[in-house]
Amino acid sequence: MNKLLMTPGPTNVPTRIFEEMNKYMIHHRTKEFGKVFEEFNDRLKFVFQTEHSVLTFPAVGTGGLEASIVNMFSQNDKVLAISIGVFGDRFIEIGKSFGVNIDVIEVPWGKGIEIDEIKNKLTDDYKALIVTHNETSTGATNDIEKIGEFMKGKKQLYIVDAVSSLGGLDIQMDNWNIDVLITASQKALMSPPGLTFIGVSEKAWDFYENSKIPKYYWDFKSVKKYMEKPIPQNPYTPAVSLIIGTNEALKMIQEEGLINVFKRHEDLASRFRKGIGSLGLKVFVDDRYLSNTITSVEFEEDKTSKLKNIMEEKFNIVIAGGQGTLKNKIIRVGHMGYVNREMIDKTLYSLEKTLEII
Ligand code: PMP
Numbered sequence: 001m002n003k004l005l006m007t008p009g010p011t012n013v014p015t016r017i018f019e020e021m022n023k024y025m026i027h028h029r030t031k032e033f034g035k036v037f038e039e040f041n042d043r044l045k046f047v048f049q050t051e052h053s054v055l056t057f058p059a060v061g062t063g064g065l066e067a068s069i070v071n072m073f074s075q076n077d078k079v080l081a082i083s084i085g086v087f088g089d090r091f092i093e094i095g096k097s098f099g100v101n102i103d104v105i106e107v108p109w110g111k112g113i114e115i116d117e118i119k120n121k122l123t124d125d126y127k128a129l130i131v132t133h134n135e136t137s138t139g140a141t142n143d144i145e146k147i148g149e150f151m152k153g154k155k156q157l158y159i160v161d162a163v164s165s166l167g168g169l170d171i172q173m174d175n176w177n178i179d180v181l182i183t184a185s186q187k188a189l190m191s192p193p194g195l196t197f198i199g200v201s202e203k204a205w206d207f208y209e210n211s212k213i214p215k216y217y218w219d220f221k222s223v224k225k226y227m228e229k230p231i232p233q234n235p236y237t238p239a240v241s242l243i244i245g246t247n248e249a250l251k252m253i254q255e256e257g258l259i260n261v262f263k264r265h266e267d268l269a270s271r272f273r274k275g276i277g278s279l280g281l282k283v284f285v286d287d288r289y290l291s292n293t294i295t296s297v298e299f300e301e302d303k304t305s306k307l308k309n310i311m312e313e314k315f316n317i318v319i320a321g322g323q324g325t326l327k328n329k330i331i332r333v334g335h336m337g338y339v340n341r342e343m344i345d346k347t348l349y350s351l352e353k354t355l356e357i358i
Pocket of ligand 1: 009136137
């Protein structure tokens, strides 16, 4: 049964993408693959809004976070990170597990970081600042443009986890001075899970040269070296079908136009939030930090599982519950990637009917 995935990932994958990736297999050391891979790498740069290389690994977003840690740092490097929810905390945990010395600014869940807190804390002894753009566990967005203005000309690296935002929210890697920008295929890029993408600035390549954490599979330089061969390739067998599928997704984004894609996400998010208000429900996040890719809705304790089940079983719509300390307290609805007005309205209608039952 084809269910509507109004989740914060994996999201709905357009048929056009499945059709493209399921045609046939291409060998990864051929000119044919090289042509697709070259086109794909150019398109990735377009959505990352960067002139720098964007590296691809067969992995989920967590792999991308780990790759960024092991390629940028050495043990005991001092790094500042923001705890804003489950995924901010995951990045911190990964760093700590490799011996990076991470100091944390704690932000109450449902809010974003205030730039002054970063300004006060980021002293010269820090090597980097790590920020989660869109905290998927709460539905709060950090102002990475403003933080990027502050990071301009700084010696520290600016690392951004954009797993649940890139392709749905405007992120200008180069203009906003981002050094390492990480995302994955299964959210706003409307592709199946299995690929992570990492944009790497010139400054980040300098950090790579000094990084002493051991790496092999995740080694940025070996990926870049193969990408730059006369026939662009990967050091190991790439996830060929996923690359072909995501290439089609990136093509769809190009066809729609980045500005139109962002506007569609903005319009649909505001339509959904308005609908939530009309149902007498409350959005969990303060207005200042609202996300245009995911909305979390406050909900009566312990009713969230029932609501999710009815939505899925009766209406074929999959939504998500809360995570960590927000378990059973909120529901989370993703509106990113391949999403339109009809899907939003169908979700609101089904939510209304479900509320009448429970
Ligand atoms: N960071 C953010 C902001 C995320 O939303 C997610 C996934 N929900 C991850 C990291 C981890 O990605 P994955 O589940 O693909 O490992």
